[in-house]
Amino acid sequence: MGANPPFPRLLKVKLLAIVGVTxxxxxxxxxxxxxxxxxxxxxxxxxxxxxxxxxRTALAVDRHAAYDKPFLARDLLSPLAADRAFLCAELTKGNEAPAMAMPSAQGCPENLDGMEIRIPASKNGLWSLRVMFTDKEIRETRQFEYTAGATAIAVAFLAALIAVVVGFFFLVDRPLKRLLEAIRESSDCGELQTVNWQSRDEFGLVVQAYNTMVERERQRELTLRSVNEELRRSEADLGDLNRDLEDRVRERTRELEIAKKAAEFANSSKTRFLRAMSHELRTPLNAIIGFSDIMAHGTLGKLENERYREFSVDIRESGRHLLKIINELLDIARIEAGQDSLEEEIVGVDALVSEAVRLVKPLADERGIELQRSEVDPELVLDVDPTKMKQVLLNLLGNAVKYTPAGGTVKAIVSLRPRHGDSRRGGIEFHISDTGRGIPSDQIPKALTAFERLDDEITASQSGTGLGLPLAQMMVELHGGTLTLESEVDVGTTVSVWLPAARVGYLRNALDDLKATGTH
Amino acid sequence: MTRIHLLALGFFMFAAAIAPFGSASALTLSEKAAIQAAMQRHVDSTLVDGSVLYLDPNDGEVHKLHPVTAHPMILSMADHYVLCFDFRDDSGKDVPIDYYMARNNGDYVVFHTAVADRALLQRLMKDGRVKRVQ
Incomplete structure (x- = not known):
């Protein structure tokens, strides 16, 4: 807080200057x-x-023709002497010596200091009255008035200044000093101080407003302290909680890392196991299938007993089924291990669908199921692994036929998904639908999971590993596509395969590209 | 208080101090006395049996106006002067007469008399043509 201002800058001095000058x-x-x-x-x-x-004197002299009557003239002039401003008077005829003078002995001497008035004292203008007078009374009065005026001004001026000083002291200076002291003390000690001052004037209001502000600030400070304390406590609690949370996260992360390593190890072990076992199983299995096939065909001589021949056929079929399972297991293991790759080439969509339908048709005919397919543009081609895509379609169509009761229908529909005005920009879709019993919605995830079997009478009656649909989904995803399953109980099931637009093309475009490449 | 305020106050004080001297040309005390004497002589010369006779244009009657007192104030109108004299008629009513005087060879003569016609003098004062002699 600054010191007192210099003397000329003091409020009191400024007020005195303003009041004094005004x-x-x-x-x-x-x-x-x-x-x-x-x-x-x-x-x-x-x-x-x-x-x-x-x-009036001149008129009286004229009226009474007192020019030649000294006593009358003196009597007429004598009222002039009654005036205190009067000095002398002379009644003169032309330029002659005065016929009558007042005072009578001397008249108006040459060196007499005063003012003069000369007026005619006869109608013919021969006589004139000369009167001299003094303005001494005016000068004296003026001097007195000026002295009194100056004194009054000085006294009033002093009184005004004293009134200003006293008034300022009582009305402004005292409350101002107290207010200033309170503010300085507040500034020095850091604690707000109230001002002890009671009055009903503006300064009283100022002090009252200041005290109210101080009280409010004190309340606010108390509130702030309380809030700060709470914040500090909350911060400490939060720190403890944070540390506890970090410990938990660290522990959980460690557990997860261990679990992940265990899972990876288990998965790797499973894959290794499957590959090893599949390889080890396929060798004797091929021998079983081969020998049972020889026995069934009677290559080395016809079996005498018909029952033996039927057994050898059963052994061969069971072996083939087992081989199929082993092959699918091997495919899944390769895909999960990330070791499977696509051998992509351009293949016609129509040919792909036709081949799959042709292979499934005997089974459908055998089961009394109508197999339908949509017309496909012969020039529509895909850039895919044809073996895997054919396996996908065969799996889907085989499943559809397998789980559709006799008299039902299985459809293979191919459509392009338009996007932004381009018919194939959205990719290509294969919809394999059947009129089977359908799958309850809660069973759909199971159908897409390897080694899961649906809780269904029909599926229970059918042979299968439950690997076909999951394997098909994996193969589609390898192509960057998706496989979705929609089903409604007692209506049927539709499996949709979508492949991205990058894999769809037309044969003529491919030929044009080839031509263009050849030109260059 | 800034310098501009001080200058404004100083100008105000100076203007107020010189204001009384800005009204009319000054006459010496002797001249004033001479003018008063001339008016007195004129009034005396117009007396008929001690009173001034006045033909009132409103009622066509001749009224006697008895001189009472001369006003000490002298007003100036360009090179001329205006003095007032209070009269009283027979009914006791005060009647002011304004004398318009001009200087003539060192003396003063009345060239216009306004009996009970204060409107003329007030109009001249309002127009600023008649002012108080200093």
Missing amino acids: FLALIVPGIWLLLVTASLADEELLASRIGNLTA
């Missing part, structure tokens, strides 16, 4: 005007008095 600016001209007006009036009054008296 007072002088208003009072001095006022008093001056009053004195000048009073002096003028006095002068006019004296002129009127002397003028009228002289004129």
